[in-house]
Amino acid sequence: MIEPVMQTVVRYHQFGGSDVLRFERIPLPRPLEGEVLVRVVSAGVLPVDWKIRKGSFPMPVQFPAIPGTAFSGVVEGTGPGVTAFQKGQEVFGRSAKGTYAAFTTAAVDAIALKPESVGFDEAAAISGGATTAWRAIESAGVKAGDRVLIHGAAGGVGLFAVQFAKCKGAQVIGTAGPANIDFVRSLGVDVAVDYMAEPFEHAAQDVDFVLDTIGGETLERSWPVIKRGGTLITITGKPPVERGMEFGIRVLPSSLATREDLAAIADLMDEGRVKAVVQHAYPLSEVRQAHERSEQGHGRGRIVLRIES
Ligand SMILES: NC(=O)c1ccc[n+]([C@@H]2O[C@H](COP(=O)([O-])OP(=O)(O)OC[C@H]3O[C@@H](n4cnc5c(N)ncnc54)[C@H](OP(=O)(O)O)[C@@H]3O)[C@@H](O)[C@H]2O)c1
Structure with a gap:
């Protein structure tokens, strides 16, 4: 040839x-x-x-x-x-x-x-979706029993973050538009919030970790729902470390996946635990x-x- x-x-x-x-x-x-x-x-x-x-x-x-x-x-x-x-x-x-x-x-x-x-x-x-979600859930140290809020739970990053957080045994609150509420529930979201119908603050209080994939007002309104000592990662801009300090919240940067991360994600998909x-x-x-x-x-x-x- x-x-x-x-x-x-x-x-x-x-x-x-x-x-x-x-x-x-x-x-x-x-x-x-x-x-x-x-x-x-x-x-x-x-x-x-x-x-x-x-x-x-x-x-x-x-x-x-x-x-x-x-x-x-x-x-x-x-x-x-x-x-x-x-x-x-x-x-x-x-x-x-x-x-x-x-x-x-x-x-x-x-x-x-x-x-x-x-x-x-x-x-x-997977790249730029699952990898971003994986790094966020891993670096935040999400563990069984944690309350996790994922903004944009139906998106290319959010849908993987929901599944990885569930694999860790976390309780997951996810925000999505009305057309995606049933979808995010099917991924494992425990409490699905239609961001068009109600403020997420009604469903999310004292959370251990927020993954923000939306930014702007959604990010700003997230600080008060996180426990003191909790963690926030936003993937929509520079890590707002100083703003986090005002609320006693750890702000971590988004990071790139390693070869080991890619292989671990592939394994979870082959095991049928993540789609x-x-x-x-x-x-x-x-x-x-x-x-x-x-x-x-x-x-x-x-x-x-x-x-x-
Ligand atoms: N730093 C990094 O490493 C990194 C990596 C990947 C992505 N990003 C950034 O992260 C953002 C999201 O990426 P993506 O790939 O997940 O985007 P995407 O696949 O386009 O998904 C966006 C999702 O946001 C939802 N949404 C829109 N407005 C919302 C609101 N007010 N509250 C809750 N959900 C809302 C939409 O759901 P509905 O249809 O239900 O509204 C949609 O499913 C982008 O800005 C992207 O550039 C950064």
């Missing part, structure tokens, strides 16, 4: 609306030392992807930029020094080189073998619609792009 040398990617050359996203043909990337070349099967659409595209996320961007960090796919080649993975293995994880592409490269520390029991779409929902939820799978040709849908900020689970190479 002739190896492909060119590939189709989505790129943008300037910040802007979804109309800056273009389809372009570029050479395949080469895996460097410690990297693998992956044929991308599905790419997760994370809110940060369109925030970066709009120029509203505080990070430097080099143009032209290929969006996306989360992916699942198949190893097509390995860079120098790589022994942990081999061609043909199905993997998932994070790439720093862009994943809205037929091929990408990823560091071996940022990928793991795809759980056998889940499809590629579900596996593309991924895909809101909608778009073909890569509908990348603009995928971004526009994610920008609405509502829905259930992760949006993914299917890459046909």
